[in-house]
Amino acid sequence: MPLYGVLAEFKTPAALYAACERVRDAGYTRWDAHSPFPVHGLDGAMGMRRSRLPWIILVCALGGAVTGFVLQAWVHKVAYPLIISGKPYFAWPAYVPITFELGVLGGALAAVFGMFGLNQLPRHHHPLFDATRFGRFSDDAFFISIESADPRFDATATARLLSGVGASQVELVEDNS
């Protein structure tokens, strides 16, 4: 059965925070921290880079706005020219509300579904759920998981590293999926 990675438990947010800094400095890239509540500054301790999500949102918002504008302009000027309340065929101020709305729609949908996509959600199961102690990540325990897919991963050395940075329990997690 393939190995998913190593899971280490910590007793306090401070221990988790300090351990994250050590794991980050050891050069691991495919790993995560799990906490019942947000820990201030943990993203910095984990060395996380800014999300790519804003760029996805920007592109989709602009795409939505352009679609909205071009659709109206094309319908009113080219496909079905009709005089409405004495305005010119190309009456751009009238297109602004729909342009704005489609821009917001594109941005909002990109924000939600882009977030799901980047988080690789939805999924039915995660190998970590098989670890017996892991359920307490939403209650009173703090975890670091390091994936075996990480180039620096070595079951013994990684487990030793996690024990060395203050983990109270370290276990190997198998991938049953």
Next chain:
Amino acid sequence: MSRDTSHEALRAEQVTIPRGHAFSRLPWIGVGIGTLGLAVSLVLRSGNPKQFAFSWLVAFLFFLSLALGALFFVLIHFATQAGWGIVVRRLAENTMGTLPLFALLFVPVTLGMGELFPWIHGIAEGNDHVLNGKAPYLNTSFFVGRAVAYFACWSAIAMFYVQRSRTQDATASHSISANLRRFSGPAIIVLALTQTFAAVDWIMSLNPYWYSTIFGVYWFAGSFVSFFAFLTLMVLILRRAKLMAGAVGTEHFHDLGKLLFAFTVFWAYIGFSQYFLIWYGNIPEETIFFRARAVGSWGSVSLLLAAAHFVIPFFFFMPRTVKRHPGLLAIGATWLIAMHGVDLYWLVMPALHPEGISIGALDVATFLAVGGFFFAAVSFLMLGSPLVPVGDPRLPESLSFENF
């Protein structure tokens, strides 16, 4: 960044401008500039009293915008129990503390009413049907009475908040915060009504045949943008002069940047809403406003406003990096303040110069006059108290504030 969450609240002397600091001369510099500007304005006035009245009105509205924006910011701050901005609240209080001065600066507008507002002569002649209908509202005594009421409300609210907030510096009393919060809701209603009517009286009635129901909000939106830009610049300057003792940092800049971005969008939203409905309805008594601003060089100013008061700052302020970078933030804030000046000039001046822009010495002189006295008053208030409300019980929350 420090991870210490057990901040000791600031001590007053850490954030007070020390006696003999170079900044203690600022009020005198302001008074000097103001007096010089006033003298030149009065000399030039004899040649062109009409131009004087209009130029003064633009300068007056420009600086009044900053003070009213500050008043709204402080009130909304208490109403929403905002935590992040307590470190910059005193600077806003110092800005709104100048409101009593504006009652004085309004005197030239009152004296120049005959030059500014065509309804005075229209009603006096008595044969204009539209103006006769509006006479119960647009008449000299009611106009002056309303102005007195506006300044009374603004000054009373502003001085009450300034005074109570300074008392709290020494007492650190929770009940002052609770008290100011209780008053903030009703005070916002009073401010919204008075600022709306002031916009109708002082800007919209320059063309008494025209009306727009959204006009008060338009002026408010612009004033709030320019106030945030002004607040940002004050914070950056004081921090650079090492007078803020590290109380204000990147996280606060980020929030100021977000508010600048948001209210730039709000201004554009209101501005377009006004244009859109008038364009759609296409009724002459409404379209005269935009007709006057579509001809000659006013058309270029209209396009400039759309591009430089909205499109450019919209994309400029969008990246997180810009909002967290003091230098870029200062450039954006200066830009938006300048654009608010263009906006007010565009609102007022077509009434005097329908043929196109005509900037003269009086525009500069009146700007220096009003601006000098405003600057003197703001810096005078800065010297009189710590630059951060050190007695606010929730100050530690603001000091350790962080964006996610």
